[in-house]
Amino acid sequence: MQLSTKHLLGIKNLSSQDISLILSTAEQFKEVLQRPVKKVPSLREVTIVNLFYENSTRTRISFELAEKRLSADTINFAASSSSAAKGETLLDTVNNILSMKVDMVVMRHSASGAPHFLAEHIPAAIINAGDGINEHPTQALLDAFSIQEKTGSLKGRKVAIIGDIMHSRVAQSNIYLLKKMGAEVVVCGPPTLIPKHIANALGVAVSYNIKETLAWCDVANVLRIQLERQNQVLFSSLREYSIAYGINRQLLDSLHKEIVIMHPGPINRGVELDSDVADSKQSIILQQVENGVAVRMAVLYLLSGRTAQA
Amino acid sequence: MKIQINNQSLLSIIDQLANELIAAYPDTSNTVLVGIQQGGVVVSSLIDKAIRSKISDPRSGHMPFEHGQLDITFYRDDVRNKILAPDTMHLPFSIEGKTVILVDDVLFTGRTIKAALDALFDYGRPDRVKLCVLVDRPEHRQFPIQADHKGQVIKAQRSDKLKLRVNEQGQAELLLLSE
Numbered sequence: 001m002q003l004s005t006k007h008l009l010g011i012k013n014l015s016s017q018d019i020s021l022i023l024s025t026a027e028q029f030k031e032v033l034q035r036p037v038k039k040v041p042s043l044r045e046v047t048i049v050n051l052f053y054e055n056s057t058r059t060r061i062s063f064e065l066a067e068k069r070l071s072a073d074t075i076n077f078a079a080s081s082s083s084a085a086k087g088e089t090l091l092d093t094v095n096n097i098l099s100m101k102v103d104m105v106v107m108r109h110s111a112s113g114a115p116h117f118l119a120e121h122i123p124a125a126i127i128n129a130g131d132g133i134n135e136h137p138t139q140a141l142l143d144a145f146s147i148q149e150k151t152g153s154l155k156g157r158k159v160a161i162i163g164d165i166m167h168s169r170v171a172q173s174n175i176y177l178l179k180k181m182g183a184e185v186v187v188c189g190p191p192t193l194i195p196k197h198i199a200n201a202l203g204v205a206v207s208y209n210i211k212e213t214l215a216w217c218d219v220a221n222v223l224r225i226q227l228e229r230q231n232q233v234l235f236s237s238l239r240e241y242s243i244a245y246g247i248n249r250q251l252l253d254s255l256h257k258e259i260v261i262m263h264p265g266p267i268n269r270g271v272e273l274d275s276d277v278a279d280s281k282q283s284i285i286l287q288q289v290e291n292g293v294a295v296r297m298a299v300l301y302l303l304s305g306r307t308a309q310a
Numbered sequence: 311m312k313i314q315i316n317n318q319s320l321l322s323i324i325d326q327l328a329n330e331l332i333a334a335y336p337d338t339s340n341t342v343l344v345g346i347q348q349g350g351v352v353v354s355s356l357i358d359k360a361i362r363s364k365i366s367d368p369r370s371g372h373m374p375f376e377h378g379q380l381d382i383t384f385y386r387d388d389v390r391n392k393i394l395a396p397d398t399m400h401l402p403f404s405i406e407g408k409t410v411i412l413v414d415d416v417l418f419t420g421r422t423i424k425a426a427l428d429a430l431f432d433y434g435r436p437d438r439v440k441l442c443v444l445v446d447r448p449e450h451r452q453f454p455i456q457a458d459h460k461g462q463v464i465k466a467q468r469s470d471k472l473k474l475r476v477n478e479q480g481q482a483e484l485l486l487l488s489e
Binding site: 001 | 392397
């Protein structure tokens with residue numbers, strides 16, 4: 001069984017079989033990560049460049065670790081300290097790197113569609129590590145893996161995605177994935193942060209009431225309020241957001257059932273999540289991070305074969 | 311395609327291998343049986359079952375070996391040519407300082423066993439590793455690897471494939487596939 005695609009640009013163009021294959025392969029890599037030697041020789045002759053045009057801690061470390069655990073050679077590139085700052089175009093930068101015999105590109109960019117553009121112009125396999133407000137496919141895959149691990153399956157699972165849906169590539173990738181795998185999805189947040197036609201376009205339900213949403217769901221994936229968007233007057237203040245949509249212990253206790261709390265990080269403590277929720281045993285936030293390495297190993301492994309033929 | 315070893319003959323080979331292993335490894339607490347995915351796991355499960363039925367009498371003084379499964383997908387030397395989905399890995403015990411009996415269905419070029427040794431040593435440092443196979447095809451070996459316990463030697467063309475399968479009745483049999 002193989003993936004139907006040469007690149008991982010988004011969840012949108014994956015089939016449900018592709019997603020199942022990635023998740024089941026990730027299970028085996030998770031087993032590798034529990035061993036005394038947490039490393040396999042599979043990608044020994046593969047070189048991977050991590051091209052980060054936008055800041056990242058978790059995703060970047062996670063990819064780098066995944067590459068090392070697969071025995072690949074890695075190069076790290078941060079736009080701020082490179083010739084991109086001298087005005088070199090994206091395509092020139094990448095072609096220069098590829099001429100040094102690099103096989104795969106992991107890329108984060110602030111422009112939506114940047115990895116799709118690259119995929120049309122270069123032979124290497126490309127993995128999207130987040131592009132603008134479009135997609136963040138490996139985050140959605142690790143979220144799905146974590147939900148499956150915690151609750152048994154994705155099919156029929158009720159998942160709420162809460163917060164800034166409008167600007168979130170994590171939300172978009174999660175919605176695509178959860179719908180393909182048969183989960184039910186509700187998005188919840190202030191009307192200014194939820195795209196107007198999302199219900200029709202992506203087949204999700206919309207709620208503006210946090211308490212009702214939490215009472216309905218099995219899993220709440222709470223997104224970061226992007227502080228950099230505060231000046232765009234989408235909501236009046238962080239304090240007001242926290243009062244209306246923040247999740248605290250009192251709110252969770254009032255549900256009389258235990259739901260799973262997820263967050264892609266970094267958390268704004270006291271804004272979207274209170275500390276006693278983020279650090280509680282209902283929260284699987286750190287498991288998400290742990291699973292991220294196994295899921296990224298699976299993606300890199302499954303896409304690596306195509307480079308040899310390219 | 312023809313059936314090279316039918317289920318009945320296969321089970322009698324398994325029975326003979328089980329007897330051989332019981333006699334050769336009396337220190338059961340320090341010996342583990344590890345099948346290589348996928349055919350080897352079928353064979354090791356049958357051997358495990360045969361050993362358990364033989365020693366059900368507590369007076370035999372023999373205990374069953376601990377039994378695990380090894381997947382070598384990530385260790386194959388042809389991994390780049392064809393990306394294969396991995397199978398289940400299950401070694402729920404330490405192999406440190408133990409005698410590991412690796413079990414496979416067919417010993418052919420030796421590449422699988424080489425990969426299995428690489429995989430095994432990422433789990434710990436066994437005292438010694440023994441190899442037990444249902445069928446040996448010694449004339450096609452590409453590595454200096456020999457079986458310690460073998461059920462049957464089969465001569466066939468280099469291009470012929472021997473494949474273990476479990477039929478609809480749940481019975482294992484060995485098929486010969488000629489080009």
